[in-house]
Amino acid sequence: MYRSHSCGELRASHINTEVTLSGWVQKSRDKGFMIWVDLRDRYGITQLIFDEERTPKTMMEQAQKLGREFVIQVKGTVIERESKNKNIPTGEVEVLVKELTILNNAKLPPFTIEDDTDGGEELRMKYRYLDIRRNPVKNNLIFRSKVTQEVRNFLSGEGFIEVETPYLIKSTPEGARDFVVPSRMNEGEFYALPQSPQTFKQLLMVGGMDKYFQIVKCFRDEDLRADRQPEFTQIDCEMAFVEQEDILNVFENLTRHLLKEVNGVEIEKFPRMLYDDAMRLYGNDKPDIRFGMQFGELNEVAQHKDFKVFNDAELVVGIAVPGGNEYTRKEIDKLIDWVKRPQIGALGMVYVKCNDDGTYKSSVDKFYDQDDLAKWAEKTGAKAGDLIAILSGDTNKVRAQLSALRMELAERLGLRNPKVFAPLWVIDFPLLELDEETGHYHAMHHPFTSPKPGQIELLDSKPGEVKANAYDLVLNGNEIGGGSIRIHDKATQAIMLKHLGFSDEEAKAQFGFLMDAFEYGAPPHGGLAFGLDRLVSILGGQETIRDFIAFPKNNSGRDVMIDAPAKLDNEQLKELSLKLDLQES
């Protein structure tokens, strides 16, 4: 038996107990006549003591040689500690060692195994197994496990059945590229890895499973942006005989349950916002409502003067920055530079300082008088002491730009407190989205989302105006979940696919099995999927999903620890009936 207790377990009540502990050497202090060793395992740290008077000489020598991260087993007696450490739960005791066994040596780790490490990102990834020893990473993984267990407990309690859907499926165009898997037994053919279990969960509804969920890996072969992973985890859910309201209720309750169980936060009814309002008030379909700074649209009060920039703009829109009146000219110039960065892309920024005496000072005083500016202040909700930041231009672009500025300023103002949780339903999403490059419409959510009742007739005349039974759950400015009521009849699904540019043959080849299924008694159904990686990181009060994934990949989709992907030998390629066809370099 390697241990009688964990390293986080011993208390004053254990004094005089004989114990066996195993763990890692966190650090040791050697005063010659006395050696203290901090022994660490997943559960905590216990101090070991060796001393000249009570410890045999050979063991003293052995103890002196213990390096950081050595794996040892000790037997000894729990004794009262002379200088107690109130910072750790085991701080009242130490173990006087009587037997010491080195279970494994350790080379000096490439970075320190401490809460604050000196290891850079790439090094920590290469030695992820050492990184996981560090409390912040270890605790994130334990936290993730707790969240998923709570999700399962809640959904099982609500009568949901967890059903595993297959990973080796068929290529389906859900917006992103599929990862594919060559089939050896079916020569020249490929499986695809699922981007989501969408069609299968719908078939489970056709199959009468009624309430389905699954915590499941999904795969997208996209060019990776920061914090995107080629494989990611969804909490995938579907229900039959439901309307949007039923779904919002169940998953609002799930989210409320999580916030309570894992964060100790109780939240009443989640607010709901129309997609159109979210775009108008926050320039964004996932507004962070932990703070205000709502957009004020200024066209009415800022156009038709002599300021050509505003007059030519589709949208003139501003936000009030609390306390922004304090900004120096230099600070404001920096802010203007910030919005003009290529990532943001604004051409400029107009500002108004709201003085404490109720007067205004703007960068466009040449064109606007105090009455004009007062109206701007009213529209943006600016108060004395604030700064109004105003952008103008094409509606979609300027909303995105001002939204980015709003988030940046909130960050600087400390308004994005990770311990505050502000969930929000955004509902009534458009069914279709215009791809500005191709001029084609594609499904905003996915091709299986149903239009609002009675709106399908608009698909021909005003495709951009058709609203969908689609909703997102937003938490602190992040989309943590999204879903829709699905189409459940073949005719509507056919119309939808046609509008998305599928020929009849393509529709049949790719979704024939689903459309067939709709002919055998498909119930009304809908669902939702949470992005688990993101959900867990936000509940954990952090921004980076990578810190909540045990073995993440880097931005090139590589696992630098195991060095994957890797080359195959020709034998293996041949078995798969494949040849490399490399680009000439």
Place this chain on the structure above:
Amino acid sequence: MYRSHSCGELRASHINTEVTLSGWVQKSRDKGFMIWVDLRDRYGITQLIFDEERTPKTMMEQAQKLGREFVIQVKGTVIERESKNKNIPTGEVEVLVKELTILNNAKLPPFTIEDDTDGGEELRMKYRYLDIRRNPVKNNLIFRSKVTQEVRNFLSGEGFIEVETPYLIKSTPEGARDFVVPSRMNEGEFYALPQSPQTFKQLLMVGGMDKYFQIVKCFRDEDLRADRQPEFTQIDCEMAFVEQEDILNVFENLTRHLLKEVNGVEIEKFPRMLYDDAMRLYGNDKPDIRFGMQFGELNEVAQHKDFKVFNDAELVVGIAVPGGNEYTRKEIDKLIDWVKRPQIGALGMVYVKCNDDGTYKSSVDKFYDQDDLAKWAEKTGAKAGDLIAILSGDTNKVRAQLSALRMELAERLGLRNPKVFAPLWVIDFPLLELDEETGHYHAMHHPFTSPKPGQIELLDSKPGEVKANAYDLVLNGNEIGGGSIRIHDKATQAIMLKHLGFSDEEAKAQFGFLMDAFEYGAPPHGGLAFGLDRLVSILGGQETIRDFIAFPKNNSGRDVMIDAPAKLDNEQLKELSLKLDLQES
């Protein structure tokens, strides 16, 4: 709101309640003046009633047209049923329909949606979403969900952390072929799908996670035998600072928990059997011990007479077949034909009838007298009225043959009762296994399994005799789990890989990251993995794992419902830098 109650919910206490139900038309009986419809959902069946007196004419007409599997919604009043049905929980009531809405039509299903269906295997797979509506399949999936939830509850309670390991990893040789995934971003390189999360769970132990589990999909590109799936699910577990005994205890408790919670069966301490004994007594490393029929080795008492077949054999071994004395000559001939089938491969079978009067009648009376045969009866435990069936030949082959015969006879004798559960630990597996074709040894469990203490020295001289810290959990003649104490130091791992035929370069390329990890303080560790598909099917009292998988693949690895795998277009291949290299046909 589609429903106020489910179709399994209404009881006599609901009489006079106004309810809304939704579901599928299971069947209808039309007597002209009265129509009864069985409405079905996941939760049960409720009878609806329409009658001339109380139902408007148009609704009667509508009700008459309801076909099987139509999806409908009804509003109505719960009334007492005239002829009660004691077989279903809702049998005391029916719903007098006041409003009927057809939510979706249904074509006639290709097979009947009944407990006993007329659909063949292939048809049921093609329309799996209809098959899932049938109680046997639906209940299996619900049962599976319950088992996994119980596994999670138990392991979480024991302090195990569920950690998700990656699916896009690196090709590792664990006995079977990997499925691979071409990487678009890393041209000419491939990920592999995991055959198991083996190395990752070991790295989690190096990372101090202490107790890990995961219910996880694994992938093997093997030629499929019946009841093998290219993707399958494991309950994967690993623990640090443990010896074999610790692991057996934890997972024996888990299995006991499952048997109790999902089967209501309480089982005391599981028996343990040495691998060598299992092979000797049952000819098999996964003996079904629900019944006896242990092997009796007869070399000592059957050789050195004039019967050349036995004299030349490496092993002469028999079993007593209870009541087999009754077999007619014709039945015995059939049995002999059975063991001579190519799948079994015996050259013949010697038999002894144990007469009720204590005499014996054998097929080799020419060579053996009554005293000889009495000794055979003693060795095999045969009693008056039994038949002794004896095979002879090469030890390994003859054990496999007799094991197959034992199972077949037990099946015929009704000794393999699926409601009886007989778990068994088989321990002390050999470390290595001789591949008879190549003459090379390979790892019986996997290359990370540790040899028994002190036996590593035998690797050179007697590789076949080295025992491993490896164990299997057997349930009713099926291996449901297996595991080992792992190697946790680089030197031993290097020796092991060398003996398995890896060059230093190969070892480094494939397992360098693991061997490196062992140098940074790897704790002693070990684990176990359960095959979930198999486990669930046995707990569910059935043999076929396919019936416990929502969307299984057929024997060619195809999903016939979605028709996967499928061809890729050239565009997609090009993006992956691949060309097909098809065999000429």
